[in-house]
Amino acid sequence: MTSNKFAELIAKRDALNAEIEAMRAEERDAALATIHELVELHQLHDVVTIGKAGKGGKRKAGKGGTVPAKYRDPASGKEWSGRGREPEWLKGKDRAAFLIA
Known part of the structure; x- marks a missing residue:
């Protein structure tokens, strides 16, 4: 061509x-x-x-904000908000004992 x-x-x-x-x-x-x-x-x-x-x-889902920690490991000082996967230091233990006042 x-x-x-x-x-x-x-x-x-x-x-x-x-x-x-x-x-x-x-x-x-x-x-x-x-x-x-x-x-x-x-x-x-x-x-x-x-x-x-x-x-x-579709609307986009809002980004989940950060939330304050609910639990603290007294030995290491590590904190967990109660969301997501349960940390090793808290597994199998009574959560009430680790609650942050």
Whole structure:
């Protein structure tokens, strides 16, 4: 394929894309006009909301903040908030004895 032929095909593609977008806008405007007419005719203002769509998708979960320690190992001074995996120094022992006052 020659360079001129390639450039010609690119130009045709761009022209077709422009024509497609123009036709899409025309069709969209006609569809919206029909929808507006039907909403008016059947008095559906309280049921139908027409406008730009908002951002969709899931919300991100908030980051869990740090919490103060609830338990302290008197031997090492290590602390644990009570969240996550139980530390070795507390396993199998009565938690009440390690509570921070």
